[in-house]
Amino acid sequence: MNVTFDGHKLFDEQELNFEFGSLRRDSIEKSIAGLNGVVSIDLGTRSREIKQSGVLRASSRVKMNEKIASINSYMDGNTHTLITGSGEEIENLRVDFFEIGKERISGGAVVADYEIIYTQLKV
16 A cells, blocks of 8 residues: 555655654643642643654656655645555644755665654644
């Protein structure tokens, strides 16, 4: 199965890696005059961070720039859906960080390392 982001195949699956952060819970603690202790209000599960890293491949520098621009267009503050190669659907992702690392020529193609950090707003 292909990795897709909002139904688009943006990422090559070779050397693709996901790191799923831990879920967080939030709470509010309030003290009340005249009472010993605090009142703790559980606000439930919050967001988690998901890191994706891998290698992008394109047949030319122009194609690589188009691929990078396409991925950058998702840094729009909206939520998106990622479907992994194993078929796992991860919804409510906001793209917070996208960085291209080392670029090189390999086998007649332009190759670039990358990292993306998502925040999964609702789990």
